[in-house]
Amino acid sequence: xxxxxxxxxxxxxxxxxxxxxxxxxxxxxxxxxxxxxxxxxxxxxxxxxxxxxxxxxxxxxxxxxxxxxxxxxxxxxxxxxxxxxxxxxxxxxxxxxxxxxxxxxxxxxxxxxxxxxxxxxxxxxxxxxxxxxxxxxxxxxxxxxxxxxxxxxxxxxxxxxxxxxxxxxxxxxxxxxxxxxxxxxxxxxxxxxxxxxxxxxxxxxxxxxxxxxxxxxxxxxxxxxxxxxxxxxxxxxxxxxxxxxxxxxxxxxxxxxxxxxxxxxxxxxxxxxxxxxxxxxxxxxxxxxxxxxxxxxxxxxxxxxxxx
Amino acid sequence: xxxxxxxxxxxxxxxxxxxxxxxxxxxxxxxxxxxxxxxxxxxxxxxxxxxxxxxxxxxxxxxxxxxxxxxxxxxxxxxxxxxxxxxxxxxxxxxxxxxxxxxxxxxxxxxxxxxxxxxxxxxxxxxxxxxxxxxxxxxxxxxxxxxxxxxxxxxxxxxxxxxxxxxxxxxxxxxxxxxxxxxxxxxxxxxxxxxxxxxxxxxxxxxxxxxxxxxxxxxxxxxxxxxxxxxxxxxxxxxxxxxxxxxxxxxxxxx
Numbered sequence: 001x002x003x004x005x006x007x008x009x010x011x012x013x014x015x016x017x018x019x020x021x022x023x024x025x026x027x028x029x030x031x032x033x034x035x036x037x038x039x040x041x042x043x044x045x046x047x048x049x050x051x052x053x054x055x056x057x058x059x060x061x062x063x064x065x066x067x068x069x070x071x072x073x074x075x076x077x078x079x080x081x082x083x084x085x086x087x088x089x090x091x092x093x094x095x096x097x098x099x100x101x102x103x104x105x106x107x108x109x110x111x112x113x114x115x116x117x118x119x120x121x122x123x124x125x126x127x128x129x130x131x132x133x134x135x136x137x138x139x140x141x142x143x144x145x146x147x148x149x150x151x152x153x154x155x156x157x158x159x160x161x162x163x164x165x166x167x168x169x170x171x172x173x174x175x176x177x178x179x180x181x182x183x184x185x186x187x188x189x190x191x192x193x194x195x196x197x198x199x200x201x202x203x204x205x206x207x208x209x210x211x212x213x214x215x216x217x218x219x220x221x222x223x224x225x226x227x228x229x230x231x232x233x234x235x236x237x238x239x240x241x242x243x244x245x246x247x248x249x250x251x252x253x254x255x256x257x258x259x260x261x262x263x264x265x266x267x268x269x270x271x272x273x274x275x276x277x278x279x280x281x282x283x284x285x286x287x288x289x290x291x292x293x294x295x296x297x298x299x300x301x302x303x304x305x306x307x308x
Numbered sequence: 309x310x311x312x313x314x315x316x317x318x319x320x321x322x323x324x325x326x327x328x329x330x331x332x333x334x335x336x337x338x339x340x341x342x343x344x345x346x347x348x349x350x351x352x353x354x355x356x357x358x359x360x361x362x363x364x365x366x367x368x369x370x371x372x373x374x375x376x377x378x379x380x381x382x383x384x385x386x387x388x389x390x391x392x393x394x395x396x397x398x399x400x401x402x403x404x405x406x407x408x409x410x411x412x413x414x415x416x417x418x419x420x421x422x423x424x425x426x427x428x429x430x431x432x433x434x435x436x437x438x439x440x441x442x443x444x445x446x447x448x449x450x451x452x453x454x455x456x457x458x459x460x461x462x463x464x465x466x467x468x469x470x471x472x473x474x475x476x477x478x479x480x481x482x483x484x485x486x487x488x489x490x491x492x493x494x495x496x497x498x499x500x501x502x503x504x505x506x507x508x509x510x511x512x513x514x515x516x517x518x519x520x521x522x523x524x525x526x527x528x529x530x531x532x533x534x535x536x537x538x539x540x541x542x543x544x545x546x547x548x549x550x551x552x553x554x555x556x557x558x559x560x561x562x563x
Contacts, residue, residue, distance in 0.1 A: 010468065063437075063449065088425075088433075088467050092449045095401070095437035104400055104523030107432025120528055126429050127321035130332055131533050136400070137524030143432070170446040175473040177464065191562070215563070227487040235468060240431050249562040259321055260428075270562050271537060272553065278541075287538040288556055290549045300550040 002078040004028060006144075007035040007070060007093075008085025009060050012187065014042045015151025017085045017144045020112055022046045024081050027114040028138075034157075035073055037066060044154040051077070052159055055166030061173070063089065067096035068167030074101060076162070079139055081119055083112070086143040094141050104136035110148045114138075128240060128263025146187055147246050147267070186236060191217030191249045194238055194265075195231075197224055198254015198275060198294050202231040207298040208253055214305040220245065222261045239264035254294050257282025274298070309361035309456065309478075312412055313352035314423040314435070315345035315380055317373035321429060326532040334395060341376035344424035346383075346491035351454055351484045352422045353384030353492070359456060362386040364415055368407055370394045374507065381502035382494035388507035389415070391515065399512075400525035405438035410515040412443060420461065421481040425450060433483075440481035448474055448482040 006021030008014040018034040025032035025048065032048030037059040040052055053059060053069040060066055070093065074082055084094040086108060098105035111122040118135040121142050125132035136142075186192055193212040195205055205219075212219045219236065226237040238245055240260040250268035254275060255261060262285050265271060273286035274297050283289045290297055320338040327333050341349075352363045365385040367373050370393065377388040391407050393399065399407065412418055421443070426433035440447035448454075451463035452471065462475040463482060494502070542552040557563040 088450050091433040092437045095434040096441055099438040099441035102521040104402055104525050105434050107434055126324050129321055133529040135526045135528050171474050171476045173472055174475050177471040270560050285535055285537055288553055289541045292546055296546040300546040304550055304554055
């Protein structure tokens with residue numbers, strides 16, 4: 001008995017990865033199985049079945065326990081392809097499972113297809129400037145980027161429960177400093193106003209959030225604003241190392257347009273750039289550009305939107 | 309404390325050009341130490357400054373990786389080990405982790421392996437965790453802050469669902485983030501001293517044994533992503549440009 005497995009600890013992403021799993025399973029003529037650890041968190045699945053893994057501990061608290069659980073399912077179900085949602089947690093778990101089962105792992109997958117005895121994954125290469133198709137022989141592991149597949153509605157599917165003896169972990173959690181941050185909603189937003197280094201100080205981001213409010217969008221930003229400056233949450237970070245977004249409208253404000261940022265916004269329908277440096281590379285990837293001072297342009301835009 | 313720091317000499321993607329058929333011109337392309345790896349080297353140097361010991365700079369890559377090894381040694385590395393693999397012979401993530409693990413086992417007693425969150429060119433974030441598995445060491449991923457006290461390592465881990473403080477016993481593998489520290493610039497003197505330090509060359513064949521994981525990895529296609537954007541600059545004073553923009557967005561049907 002062979003199958004195609006999918007897993008993500010992120011409830012939103014789990015549906016997308018399971019849609020990808022069903023597509024690959026259909027191509028291979030195998031059963032699609034969605035793995036859930038500890039509890040069933042996604043109600044509906046496109047097809048196939050859910051395997052719920054439970055142990056004596058919370059398996060999803062630790063990458064080693066999660067990996068050990070998935071390895072059990074992969075062995076029991078003859079996994080030909082294991083798809084994992086591409087998050088920080090998912091990347092570690094996928095790599096651990098691949099190493100334990102001695103399978104290839106293909107990161108960053110945007111599109112998946114089966115060619116002969118291999119899985120072919122399309123992914124960004126060289127900071128998103130190029131697209132690569134890379135192949136690994138079955139059985140293998142691949143990571144699925146958020147936003148690459150749509151979570152179809154689906155139906156209630158049978159749930160099979162597997163009980164495991166929770167594996168060992170050598171890592172002790174001493175403290176939880178900060179729980180999950182409030183969802184800023186950039187992944188599902190249809191309009192995003194995104195801020196970059198062009199903002200002089202944190203308080204000035206109000207100009208961007210005012211515009212976001214007036215236009216009915218979410219606020220995001222480039223990596224320096226969340227990682228280095230801490231002005232935005234990590235879940236608001238857009239780009240290669242943060243979220244890949246695909247809104248109808250993306251407004252980049254004070255963002256120079258480094259490759260790593262552009263990689264995450266390429267699938268937007270319309271891109272607008274506002275920057276005072278007319279040489280900024282962001283203008284090369286934008287549909288509409290305003291060369292000007294964001295401190296003047298943003299209030300003007302917000303005012304016009306408010307006045308209808 | 310004996311530290312190994314991993315780095316990748318990556319193609320400088322900002323400089324990379326495509327040939328008329330859309331394929332990247334990799335021959336002779338500019339390369340540099342993957343940006344994130346500078347944070348890894350910095351963390352290794354800080355730990356060595358605090359606890360003493362050695363830093364082995366380890367990489368797998370083509371001949372031009374020497375430059376990146378020298379840079380890491382100028383920042384504070386003790387010695388270098390270069391696993392030679394030209395881009396066309398480059399293994400996949402699991403193969404890379406396999407060779408790195410074999411090389412680390414040859415180094416002898418290692419207390420801490422430091423890497424970064426991923427490489428700037430592919431950003432798959434797989435090798436560190438795989439290496440930890442192959443070395444049978446715990447893996448502290450995405451560490452925002454690293455502390456080594458009395459044979460234990462403690463770090464703040466940043467996952468999407470929150471920040472936690474984790475602790476484990478050494479030896480361990482840790483991956484750091486770009487916000488973990490600010491990489492130093494070596495002085496001219498350090499650069500000169502580093503240019504004389506020894507770098508050991510190791511061939512893939514010297515490390516590959518019968519347990520090598522054959523995954524059938526292959527790059528099937530590699531082409532430039534076309535950028536199809538209008539690139540219209542809206543001129544005028546802020547209010548005027550803003551008006552033009554909103555009109556254009558309405559016509560696009562995205563407002």
